[in-house]
Amino acid sequence: MVVAAAKSELTLLERSFAVIERLKAELDHKVVTGLAVREQHANVTTYLPNEPPDAVVFAECTQDVQAVVRACADYEVPVIAWGAGTSLEGHVNAPFGGICVDLSRMNRILAVNTEDLDCVVEPGVTRKRLNEELRDQGLFFPLDPGADASIGGMASTRCSGTNAVRYGTMKDNVLSLKVVTPTGEVITTATRARKSSAGYDLTRLYVGAEGTLGIIVEITLKLYGIPEAVSAAVCPFPSVEAACNTVIATIQSGIPVARIELLDEVQVKASNAYAKLALAETPTLFLEFHGTETSVHEQADRFGELAAELGGGPSVFAVKPEERTKLWQARHDAYWSVLPLRPGAKAVATDVCVPISRLAECVMETKRDIEEMGLVAPIVGHVGDGNFHTTLMVDVDDPEDFAKAKLYMKRLVERALAMGGTSTGEHGIGQGKMKYMLPEHGEEALEIMRSIKRAMDPKNIMNPGKIVAI
Known part of the structure; x- marks a missing residue:
């Protein structure tokens, strides 16, 4: 049979074409081979060259992913998972060709367990959409890498972001995964229990594996209650060193700051121009405090004292949601803001x-x-x-x-x-x-x-x- 002969008689490209024909028969319109689509699914966000796959399959369910992996396994053809394309180190390039599995259509929120503070989502759900869905239930998922990344991609790269200093990184906030293995089988790595000492920690093995061990098709996440009070602040400093030393003092003194972000004077200038801000063009910290009204004021006051000792401040606060959104959007747009420099x-x-x-x-x-x-x-x-x-x-x-x-x-x-x-x-x-x-x-x-x-x-x-x- 052809599959048995594939290893010895067919080149990798020929095997890839055989996989494509098989998948077209099984998945029909979900298989795309146009060059423009293939190039869009290779690395486009860094200096690394664009290395497109031979085809892109727009998976809509776990069974689609299994079909792709099984075909690729039979012919020994590479398979690359795609989320939102926001990664920065060539994770989605296809240096050996093969099949890209686009998971963006697998975007259902499968369950929200309010009493247990967790939810179950498909990998194509993006963090912004998840939080929009959770808001009415008084919950949120805190990880915020800036880009509107997919949850599957965030798990695969073990992302963190601006809130990690208080809420941890992806490895701390994933309870369980469903993964399609390299043979096309589906495994579940853990239960929804908050702790377990039963066997190897497979969940954390796959979190950060960048799709090299399997394709994540379902994620169970920890959730948190939306804080009673949220306040953001901008604090200027005379030097980067003073700003960094204030950060060190803040963390070491135990202030439970939710976000604390540094922008040097070059970045502040770029952000002013791009986001229409009016900040002093000097090293600056962007901060956010979460908690009760009283605790937020206490956190801000304690931080202000530490900053003043190192020549920082005074802080300017943003309490209204629209003000905070503008501030953090400027931080998230840092990549785009520097292009005119x-x-x-x-x-x-x-x-x-x-x-x-x-x-x-x-x-x-x-x-x-x-x-x-x-x-x-x-x-x-x-x-x-x-x-x-x-x-x-x-x-x-x-x-x-x-x-x-x-x-x-x-x-x-x-x-x-x-x-x-x-x-x-x-x-x-x-x-x-x-x-x-x-x-x-x-x-x-x-x-x-x-x-x-x-x-x-x-x-x-x-x-x-x-x-x-x-």
Whole structure:
């Protein structure tokens, strides 16, 4: 039979075409092979080249995903999951071709368990839509990576975002998953119970696996009650160092701040122009406090005292929802706001994370690199948990400029690792940061990751060429 002969007699491209024909027979109009659609489903948000799949399948149910995976397994063809396309390290590229499974149509909210503070959703549900649906029940899902990412993608990249300093990251807020395995079977990783000591923690194995071990088709999430009071604030500082030291003092003093975001003076200038703000063009912290009316005032007062000791303030508060929305939208639009700073250049967003005690040192050394290398690279960050980003403006067609940018990113990661940090706090590995896996984890740990990949995906069909090389 053809499948048995596929390994030895057919090229990868021929096997991929065979899969496409099989899927057209099974799924008909859900299979698209047009170049424009395929390119839209490859990496488009960074400097990495666009590597499109051979076809895109718009899955509408778990059975569709199973059909794709089983066909790909039979012919040993790559299969790549797609959520909303907002990832930043080439996670959705198809370097070996294959089939992209677009999960955006799997967008049902399957259950909201109000009394248990959890919900069950399909992977194509986006975070904004989820919160719109939850609002009337007095609940919300706090993770906010900026882009209107899909919940499946957020789980796959182990995202965090602006609220992580108080509510944790995706690994802390996923209770259970349903996953299509590399053989096309469906497994459930856990129950809805808030704790368990029954066996291996499969949920956290898949959270952050970037689709290299299976495709997530259902997610059970923790929910939270909408706070009685919410207040946002903007606090200027004389220097980035003063702002970072205030962040460190805030976290170490136990103030339960919900968000605490850094924008350096370059980013503030860009955000002023893009979002029509009128902030002083100096290093600035964006903050948000959640709780009762009394506790919010107490948090804000305690923060104000710490900031004043380091020359910061006075803070300007935004209590009305529309004011807070404008402020946080400006923060989320940081990527787009910097594009006019160097017309014609491409924005390359990269992140690192360090222990909070090393934050000021890491940011200041990074600022010196930017200035000494003559780069345009505004700094923003979820600094409450030691995570910050730089948006590097690069002429990718200029070899000298591109080489300088790569050197800068290398030095940034090496600095973070030397300080006990990580090469990425929330963007993930994908293709872009695979080279840092060895220095961060060591060969022994990396080989264990490879062993897990080989054991669970022996044909190496699940998003190959990401995280670890097999």
